[in-house]
Amino acid sequence: MAVANELKKLDPSAQILFIGEKNGQFDHLLNGQRAIDQVYQVRAGKFRRYKGESWFKKLTDFKTNWLNFRDSFLVFAGIVQSIRLLRRNKPDIVFIKGGFVGVPVGLAAAMLKIPYITHDSDIISGLANRLIGRWASQHAVAMPAELYNFPPNKTHFVGIPLDNNYQLVSHDAKIGYRRDLNLEETKPVLFITGGSQGAQRLNNAVAKIMPKLLAKIPELKVLHQTGQNSDVYDLLPIEQQSRVITFKFAKDLYRYSGAADIVISRAGATSIAEMAAQGKPSILVPNAELTGGHQVKNAEFIASKKAALIISEHRLISSPEVLVKAVEELITSPHKRAELGENLHQISVPSAANSVAELILNTSGKGSGLPR
Numbered sequence: 001m002a003v004a005n006e007l008k009k010l011d012p013s014a015q016i017l018f019i020g021e022k023n024g025q026f027d028h029l030l031n032g033q034r035a036i037d038q039v040y041q042v043r044a045g046k047f048r049r050y051k052g053e054s055w056f057k058k059l060t061d062f063k064t065n066w067l068n069f070r071d072s073f074l075v076f077a078g079i080v081q082s083i084r085l086l087r088r089n090k091p092d093i094v095f096i097k098g099g100f101v102g103v104p105v106g107l108a109a110a111m112l113k114i115p116y117i118t119h120d121s122d123i124i125s126g127l128a129n130r131l132i133g134r135w136a137s138q139h140a141v142a143m144p145a146e147l148y149n150f151p152p153n154k155t156h157f158v159g160i161p162l163d164n165n166y167q168l169v170s171h172d173a174k175i176g177y178r179r180d181l182n183l184e185e186t187k188p189v190l191f192i193t194g195g196s197q198g199a200q201r202l203n204n205a206v207a208k209i210m211p212k213l214l215a216k217i218p219e220l221k222v223l224h225q226t227g228q229n230s231d232v233y234d235l236l237p238i239e240q241q242s243r244v245i246t247f248k249f250a251k252d253l254y255r256y257s258g259a260a261d262i263v264i265s266r267a268g269a270t271s272i273a274e275m276a277a278q279g280k281p282s283i284l285v286p287n288a289e290l291t292g293g294h295q296v297k298n299a300e301f302i303a304s305k306k307a308a309l310i311i312s313e314h315r316l317i318s319s320p321e322v323l324v325k326a327v328e329e330l331i332t333s334p335h336k337r338a339e340l341g342e343n344l345h346q347i348s349v350p351s352a353a354n355s356v357a358e359l360i361l362n363t364s365g366k367g368s369g370l371p372r
Contacts, residue, residue, distance in 0.1 A: 001029070001033060001035065001036075001163065002161035002162055002163055002164070002352075002353035003095065003161050003353050003356045003357055003360070004016050004018075004033070004035035004036060005035045005164070005353070006161075006353040006354050006356070006357035007035070007357045007360065007361070008034075008035045009357075010354075010357055010358065010361060010367075011361060011366065014366075015037050015038075016035055016036055016037050016038075017036075017037060017038045017039075017040065017089055017091065018030060018036045018038070018039045018040070019040045019041070019042055019082065019085060019101070019105055020039070020040070020041050020042075020101060021041065021042070021043075021044045021099075021100075021101040022041040022042060022043050022044070023041070024041070024101075027039075027041075029251070038089075040085055042077075042078040042081040042082050042085065042101065042104055042105065043074045043075075043077040043078040043081060043104070044074060044075065044078045044100050044101040044103065044104055045070075045072060045073070045074035045075040045078070045100065045103075046067075046100045047100070047127065075100075075103060075104055077104075078101070078103070078104030078105075079104040079107050079108050079111075081104070082104045082105045082107075082108035082109075083108045083111065083112065085108075086105075086108055086109060086112050086114060087112065091114060092114075092115075092364040092365070092366060093114070093115050093116060093117065093137075093360055093363055093364035094106070094109045094114055094115070094116035094117070095116070095117050095119070095356070095360055096116055096117065096118050096119070096128075096129070096132065096136075097119050098118065098119065098120060098121070098126045098128050098129050099126070099128055100128050102118075102128045102129065102132065103128050103131055103132060106118075106128075106131075106132030106135070106136075107132060109135075110132065110135035115137040115363055115364065116132075116135075116136055116137060117136060117137060117138045117139070117140055117356075117359060117360060117363060118132065118133060118136045118138075118139050118140065119139075119140040119141070119142075119158075119161075119356065120139070120140075120141050120142060120148065121142045121160050121268075121269035121270055121273070122142070122268075122269045122294040122295075122297070122298055123142075123143045123147055123269070123294060123297045123298050123301055124292050124293070124294040124297050125141075125148055125149065125150070126292075126294075127292075133150060136150075136154070137154070137363050138154050138155075138156060138359060138363050139151075139154050139155045139156065140156050140158045140355075140356050140359055141155060141156065141157055141158065142157075142158070142159055142160045142269055142273070142349075142352075143157070143301065144157055145157045156355075156359060158349065158352050158355040158356050158359065159273070159348075159349025159351070159352030159355070160269060160270055160273035160349070160352055161352045161353035161356050162270075162273055162274060162277055162352065162353065163254065164353075165252070165254040166254050166273075166274050166277040166278055167277060167278065167350075168277065168278060168279045168345060169258045169278045169279060169280070173258060174258060174259060177255045177256075177258040177259035178259045180255055180259075181223075181245075181255060181256065181259055183221060183259055184221070187219045187220070187221055188217060188219060188220050188221070188261050188262075188331050189220075189221045189222075189223065189259055189260045189261050189262075190220060190221070190222045190223070190260060190261065190262050190263075190264065190327060190331075191222075191223045191224075191225075191256050191257050191259070191260035191262070191263045191264070192206055192222065192223070192224040192225065192263075192264045192265075193224075193225040193253070193256075193257070193263070193264075193265050193266075193271065194225070194226070194227060194265075194266050199227070199266050199287065200227075200229050201287075201313065201317070202264075202266060202285055202287075202313070202316075203224075203226055203227075203229045203232045204229075204232065205285075205313075205316050205317055205320060205323070206224070206232075206264065206323070207232045207233055207235075207236070208320050209320040209321070209323055209324050210222070210233065210236060210240070210244065211236060211237060211240060212321075212324055213323075213324050213327060213328075214240045214243055214244075216324060216328055217327070217328060217331055220243065220331070221243055221244075221245070222243060222244045222245065223245050223247075223256045223259070223260065224244060224245070224246045224247075225246075225247055225248070225249065225250065225253065225256065226246050226247070226248060227248060227249070228248060230246055230247075230248055232246070233246060253274075254274070254278070257274065257275065257278055257280055258278055258280075260280065261281070261330075261331065261337065262280075262281055262282070262283065262327060262330050262331065262337065263275050263280045263281070263282045263283070264282070264283045264285065264323070264327075265282055265283070265284055265285070266284070266285060266286065266287055266295060267284040267285070267286035267287070267295040267296070267298045267299040267302070267310075268295060268298070269294075269298055272284070272298060272302060272308075272344075273348065273349075273352075275308075275344060276307075276344045276345055276347050276348040277345070277348045277350065278345075279341040279342065279344065279345035279348075280341055280344070281308075281330055281336070281337040281338075281340040281341045281344070282308040282309070282340065282344060283308065283309045283310075283311060283323070283326050283327070283330070284299050284302060284308045284309070284310050284311070285310075285311050285312070285313055285316055286298065286299040286310070286312070286313065287313065288312065288313055288314070302344070302347075305343055305344075305346070305347060306339075306340075306343050307340060307343040307344040307346070307347060308340060308344055309326050309330070309340070311323060311326065
């Protein structure tokens with residue numbers, strides 16, 4: 001959406017079509033989005049892989065093998081649907097953000113000789129973009145271009161396009177967000193997010209230490225975006241439950257993070273970029289089980305910049321006290337919070353959406369310059 005909005009600013013006459021996965025769980029986010037002129041859906045299949053599995057386990061995991069076999073037909077159906085859509089609409093260019101719905105669309109575009117651009121948010125390129133990358137006209141990437149295996153002359157460091165509401169949060173802006181959320185202006189606030197779908201293992205680990213955390217910091221207020229795991233605090237002592245606000249999803253997530261003094265998050269690239277834009281001191285708990293280990297690599301990059309506290313999931317589960325200690329340390333040290341927030345903000349790329357929009361226009365021949 002950030003890129004679509006920038007495209008409309010640069011070229012109000014541009015027609016923008018969105019192709020998503022059939023029955024996609026985030027379709028509702030497109031409601032009321034004026035930058036999108038048409039919405040279509042195609043079939044898409046997911047290739048399931050699990051980090052650390054032995055070859056024997058992979059061969060004998062009949063359920064996963066069956067689902068992968070079934071989804072190969074969904075990919076084929078998606079390619080056929082995408083070819084029909086692209087032939088009918090004749091786009092000048094296709095922008096593919098990644099994810100498995102990009103595979104049938106990208107392959108269809110390649111077959112029809114329609115130029116397309118991929119974008120990778122993580123420090124490791126996703127499987128979908130690796131599969132279709134060889135035929136891409138350009139590759140936009142979130143981290144320095146030399147970290148990727150794409151052709152250097154086609155690879156452009158642009159950052160991660162974000163909603164314009166993610167901006168550096170001043171003291172006055174933080175107070176404004178707290179008023180919007182009916183939070184006390186002077187009390188410490190902790191925001192926890194596992195990403196758009198929540199993170200069950202992170203949620204459960206945090207829930208275990210929450211009674212001790214709230215006891216150690218008596219004035220602490222907690223905002224927790226749990227995803228579907230909304231019953232995570234059912235066993236929290238009644239006298240503490242009013243200090244924890246949970247919600248499954250919010251379109252205005254920037255208000256919750258903006259209101260916080262500290263953020264606990266997974267190490268997904270977009271979550272990191274949002275916190276970087278706001279300059280929020282963060283504690284990252286990367287999901288080490290994701291294939292490719294991209295969250296671990298993201299966290300290692302952030303750690304090298306001294307821009308966040310990193311706690312491995314294994315350490316959090318085996319020694320949950322480490323999170324209590326980290327939150328307590330940051331709450332009681334405004335200097336440390338300011339240092340982490342400033343270092344994280346240094347890696348932010350505020351012009352990312354504009355850079356991608358310009359790359360799209362220039363690659364399509366509709367812009368005023370050459371691809372950058």
